Amino acid sequence: MATHLEMELSQLTSKVYRMADMSMEFIHNSVESLKNSDTKLAARVVESDSEMDRLEVEIDDDCIKILVTKQPAAIHLRMVLAFLKINTDLERIADLCTSIAKETLRLDGKPALKPLIDIPRMADIAISMLKKCFRAFSEKNSALAKEVLAMDKQIDELNIQIYRELFSYITESPHIISGALGLIMVSKAMERIGDHAKNIAERVVYYIDGINISHE
Amino acid sequence: MKTKKVRNKIILYSSFILIFMVFFFLWFITASVYQSHLGILEKEMVLKLNLMEHSNGPFASGKKAVLQEADRKFFTDISHVLGQRITVVDRKGKVVYDSDVRDISSMDNHRDREEIMNAMESGRGRSIRYSDTLGIDMLYVAKLSGDYIIRIAKPLYDINSSLTDIRYKIIISGIMAGIISIILVIYFSNKISRPIGEAINFAQIFSNGDFSKRIMNYSDDDIGTLQKSLNKLADTIVGKINSLLLEQKKLELTIDSIHDGIALIDTGRWIQIMNASFRRILDIDTDSARGVYFQVIRSSPLNAIIELSLESGQPGCREITLLNGTSCEILIIPISDYSGIQGILLSLHDITERKKIDEIKADLIGNMSHELKTPVAILKGYLETMGQYLGDRKMSMDILGKAIANVDRQNTLINDILKLNRLEKSHDFYMEKINLAEVVETCISLLKPKADNINLEITSDIRDLDRLFSCNRFLAEEVIFNIVDNAINYNTRGGKINIRTAESDSLITLEIRDTGIGIPRESLDRIFERFYRVDKSRSRDTGGTGLGLSIVKHAAELLKWTIDAQSDINGTSFFIRIKTA
Numbered sequence: 001m002a003t004h005l006e007m008e009l010s011q012l013t014s015k016v017y018r019m020a021d022m023s024m025e026f027i028h029n030s031v032e033s034l035k036n037s038d039t040k041l042a043a044r045v046v047e048s049d050s051e052m053d054r055l056e057v058e059i060d061d062d063c064i065k066i067l068v069t070k071q072p073a074a075i076h077l078r079m080v081l082a083f084l085k086i087n088t089d090l091e092r093i094a095d096l097c098t099s100i101a102k103e104t105l106r107l108d109g110k111p112a113l114k115p116l117i118d119i120p121r122m123a124d125i126a127i128s129m130l131k132k133c134f135r136a137f138s139e140k141n142s143a144l145a146k147e148v149l150a151m152d153k154q155i156d157e158l159n160i161q162i163y164r165e166l167f168s169y170i171t172e173s174p175h176i177i178s179g180a181l182g183l184i185m186v187s188k189a190m191e192r193i194g195d196h197a198k199n200i201a202e203r204v205v206y207y208i209d210g211i212n213i214s215h216e
Numbered sequence: 217m218k219t220k221k222v223r224n225k226i227i228l229y230s231s232f233i234l235i236f237m238v239f240f241f242l243w244f245i246t247a248s249v250y251q252s253h254l255g256i257l258e259k260e261m262v263l264k265l266n267l268m269e270h271s272n273g274p275f276a277s278g279k280k281a282v283l284q285e286a287d288r289k290f291f292t293d294i295s296h297v298l299g300q301r302i303t304v305v306d307r308k309g310k311v312v313y314d315s316d317v318r319d320i321s322s323m324d325n326h327r328d329r330e331e332i333m334n335a336m337e338s339g340r341g342r343s344i345r346y347s348d349t350l351g352i353d354m355l356y357v358a359k360l361s362g363d364y365i366i367r368i369a370k371p372l373y374d375i376n377s378s379l380t381d382i383r384y385k386i387i388i389s390g391i392m393a394g395i396i397s398i399i400l401v402i403y404f405s406n407k408i409s410r411p412i413g414e415a416i417n418f419a420q421i422f423s424n425g426d427f428s429k430r431i432m433n434y435s436d437d438d439i440g441t442l443q444k445s446l447n448k449l450a451d452t453i454v455g456k457i458n459s460l461l462l463e464q465k466k467l468e469l470t471i472d473s474i475h476d477g478i479a480l481i482d483t484g485r486w487i488q489i490m491n492a493s494f495r496r497i498l499d500i501d502t503d504s505a506r507g508v509y510f511q512v513i514r515s516s517p518l519n520a521i522i523e524l525s526l527e528s529g530q531p532g533c534r535e536i537t538l539l540n541g542t543s544c545e546i547l548i549i550p551i552s553d554y555s556g557i558q559g560i561l562l563s564l565h566d567i568t569e570r571k572k573i574d575e576i577k578a579d580l581i582g583n584m585s586h587e588l589k590t591p592v593a594i595l596k597g598y599l600e601t602m603g604q605y606l607g608d609r610k611m612s613m614d615i616l617g618k619a620i621a622n623v624d625r626q627n628t629l630i631n632d633i634l635k636l637n638r639l640e641k642s643h644d645f646y647m648e649k650i651n652l653a654e655v656v657e658t659c660i661s662l663l664k665p666k667a668d669n670i671n672l673e674i675t676s677d678i679r680d681l682d683r684l685f686s687c688n689r690f691l692a693e694e695v696i697f698n699i700v701d702n703a704i705n706y707n708t709r710g711g712k713i714n715i716r717t718a719e720s721d722s723l724i725t726l727e728i729r730d731t732g733i734g735i736p737r738e739s740l741d742r743i744f745e746r747f748y749r750v751d752k753s754r755s756r757d758t759g760g761t762g763l764g765l766s767i768v769k770h771a772a773e774l775l776k777w778t779i780d781a782q783s784d785i786n787g788t789s790f791f792i793r794i795k796t797a
Contacts, residue, residue: 014485014510021516028539127539131514135501138511 005070009079012062016083016090019055020134023090024127026052026097027193031123033104034186035116042104045097052094059087075207082207089196089203093130096189096196103182113169113179122158122190125151129197133204142208148201149213155194162187222412226405227398234397238390245386246379253375254355258342261300261357261368268294268302269361288313301369305332305358312364326367331358335365344372411435415443418450427454477544477564481509483526483557497542497564515539521546522562529557535567543568576745583747584633587762591626595619625761632763635694636746639770645688652681652692652794656715656726659697663704671710674700680717680724685794691771695779696728698764699790703730706788719796726792735783743781744769 026045033042063084066072072080129148136145166180166187202214268291295302295315304313309327311320326332334341335358347354347369353376358367411434418431430447434440471478477494481487485508494500498513510519517536525532529550537543547563598619605611656678667674703713711731718725735743739750747762772779778793 010485010508013508017510018516018519021510021514021519024514024539025516131499134511134514138507 005066005072005076008062008066008070009072009076012059012066012080012083015055015059015062016086017134019052019059019087019090020130022048022052022055023093023097024130026094027123027126027130030097030100030104031116031120031190033101034107034112035120037104037107037109037111039105039109042101045101046105049094049098052091056087056091059083063087075210078207078210082203085203086200089199093193093196096193100186100189103186106182107179113166113176113183118158118162119183119186119190122155122187122194125155125158126190126193126197129194130200133197133200136201137204137207140208142205145201145204145208146213149198152194152198155191159187159191221409223402223405223409226408227401230401230405231394231398234394238386238394242383242386242390246383249382250375250379253378254344257355257370257375258357261355261370262340262359264298264300264368265357265359265361265366268366269359291315298368303367303369305365305367307336307363307365329356331356331367332365334358335360335367347371408439411439411443415439415446418443418446422450422453427457476566477562479509479562479564480551480559481522481526481562482559485509485526487512488559493566494562494564497544497566498538499540518544518546521548522560525550525560526557529560541568542566543571579748580746583762587629587747588626591622591629595622595626598622629761629763632761632767636763636767636770639691639694639767639774645691645774647686647688649684649686650689650692651683652685652687653678653683655689655692656681656696659693659700660715662697663700666701667704667713670704670707672704672707672713673711674713674715676715678715678717678726680719681726685796687775691775694771695768695775695777695792696726698768699728699792702764703728703732703788703790706730706732708732711787722796724794724796726794727789728792729787729789731787734785735781735788737783740781740783744779 026048029041030045032038033045063080066080067077070076129151132144132148132151136142136148163184166184170177170180199214202212205211205213271290291302291304291313292315300315302313302315303311303326305326306312309325309329309332311317311323311326314320314323317323330343330345331341334343339360340358342355342357344353344355346352353372355370355372356367357369358365414431414433418429421429427450430450431443434443471489472492474491475493477497478489478491479487479494480489487507487509490500490512498515498518500512500514509522513519513522515536515538518538521532521534521536525548529552530548531550532546532548534546534548535543536546543566545565545567547565549561549563551558551561598615602612602615602619605615656676660674660676664674700713700715707713707730713731714727714729716727716729718727735750739748742748743750744765746766748765749762768779772792776795780791782789782791
């Protein structure tokens with residue numbers, strides 16, 4: 001028989017997972033909108049950011065309520081603490097995606113500077129990072145969560161590559177500066193999404209093993 | 217709680233019985249020894265009294281009222297000889313003589329003593345009392361003799377010491393017997409409880425999931441029967457489990473082999489069943505079969521639908537697109553019994569392919585009607601104009617020529633459609649041995665004038681094809697003619713077409729390369745579709761019906777050739793791969 005605490009934690013978990021699913025959609029949709037110059041999709045992404053904000057506040061409130069009224073211990077406590085941080089990371093991811101979608105809106109149907117290849121790749125890596133994090137969380141498999149840490153490096157490398165490429169473009173023809181800067185911003189946002197995913201992986205390891213591996 | 221062992225119970229109970237027995241025997245033996253001893257003593261003392269009565273003549277008569285000195289002496293002597301205390305009491309209970317007490321006047325009246333009272337009533341009496349004077353249990357025996365009562369007393373030293381002796385021996389032997397019996401009890405109880413222990417052990421191992429163990433040695437009593445029954449029970453259970461496992465396996469295989477994704481989710485949010493297709497469609501890579509659905513499924517629209525259905529218990533059918541681009545039709549079937557909803561059955565049908573086909577079909581119908589309508593509209597225009605200028609012979613001829621050209625175009629188109637249809641539908645193209653180099657040369661010579669019009673240079677090096685292949689001349693011509701024709705149509709004035717071959721292993725690759733306008737990457741895999749045009753404006757500048765490459769594709773399929781295309785800004789290359797073997 002599940003205790004009250006376990007029932008409340010299960011509800012909280014469901015909310016966090018919903019937020020995770022939504023942030024994965026955010027990443028996918030924002031990059032997709034940029035890739036296909038799909039302003040409708042971009043507008044939808046920007047709109048649904050408020051839903052993410054609402055969920056974040058709700059999850060924060062739930063966490064605090066559980067901490068105060070149920071006073072969880074050991075793994076339950078770590079779960080709530082991990083959720084508090086994961087929650088923030090997920091919300092930040094959604095914010096970054098919103099800024100990518102806004103870049104699409106700014107272009108207003110014009111195609112991006114060049115066909116996007118590496119940025120969708122970054123998005124795919126970020127999505128699979130998040131997927132892995134939450135799979136690790138469900139299975140309490142810290143080794144899986146640690147795999148995510150290495151994946152962040154791939155995103156970082158892609159970011160540097162894009163930066164270099166765009167830099168050489170700019171030096172060739174200065175009239176594309178605005179477009180190039182937009183893409184650099186998007187690439188940077190993806191890189192930071194990767195960092196947030198990495199943070200989440202670290203929180204997952206903390207939840208499972210009870211050790212803090214950030215800044216190692 | 218620790219369970220009590222049968223062995224310990226046996227030992228405990230038998231120890232109780234043993235101790236009880238020892239004490240009972242102790243009591244019984246001491247009591248009977250004491251009684252018989254006492255009886256002998258009493259008898260002996262009665263005899264002594266009789267003897268005294270007999271030997272003391274005057275006293276025996278009992279007529280003398282007063283005790284004579286001679287009598288006293290007699291008693292004293294007897295007392296000395298027998299080593300026993302002798303007391304004489306008269307009928308009033310007054311002590312008249314006592315061998316151990318000098319001053320008889322200080323002695324109490326003995327009338328209320330038990331033995332004296334008995335002797336006065338029945339002529340004889342006895343009693344055992346604790347003597348304060350001597351500090352020991354004394355046996356008193358009294359006899360009425362005339363007016364006096366003679367009493368002799370004996371301390372129970374002997375009897376007590378012999379009883380102590382007996383008690384001691386009984387206790388010792390009792391302890392010894394106890395120890396030996398406890399050892400025996402332990403031994404036997406072990407012997408009895410060992411098979412029980414084995415049975416328990418077996419039952420525990422079995423219930424923990426090791427179904428391979430059995431009880432090996434049967435004991436020869438009831439427990440043996442129990443053990444046999446347990447073994448039989450285990451066999452039956454294993455049989456049942458195996459058949460259930462088989463059934464489950466069959467069911468799992470059936471469910472897994474279904475192409476649609478199927479999952480059963482209960483109201484506790486747990487996924488009870490999930491087949492392979494479900495995992496494939498939703499990209500689920502967790503190993504564990506079970507889990508809470510929102511932890512397993514990574515799609516918020518789907519999770520929202522599941523949550524809603526679990527709450528409402530309503531069946532439904534929805535269409536969603538997943539992050540990986542898969543389109544799914546979701547069928548929700550609630551499972552309920554009299555007590556309400558028990559869970560939902562989720563069926564996922566991958567409709568990505570269908571959607572694509574629908575798109576292509578819609579495109580095809582649009583394209584085809586457009587292609588068919590255009591020449592007819594033009595023809596109508598020309599004929600109407602001709603109607604106005606019927607008198608002008610030169611003008612009429614001119615317009616007629618243009619009208620006929622459009623009819624020709626329509627004709628070509630219909631011919632192409634028919635040809636394509638024939639290629640798609642029939643497989644009755646017989647294979648013959650032909651020289652492919654000849655075929656290519658024929659095609660080039662047929663297209664040469666067209667190429668010359670725009671100053672195209674066609675170069676070819678096709679030595680590898682100069683041998684006999686098993687193929688169909690008509691199909692081969694269709695493939696090569698159409699590709700080269702395309703290469704001319706989409707080329708620029710003064711461009712080049714290079715036809716060359718490369719041979720490797722059992723494969724000859726025929727490459728037809730042009731220096732034309734190229735094909736954008738995203739269109740490369742659609743150019744073989746009917747009526748597909750890279751240029752959406754459908755310009756007729758380049759001519760053609762839009763069916764050429766479709767015909768190529770189908771003809772090549774029938775010949776078992778493979779065709780693919782590569783393109784960059786410098787032109788397009790078509791590769792025809794022909795198996796020589």
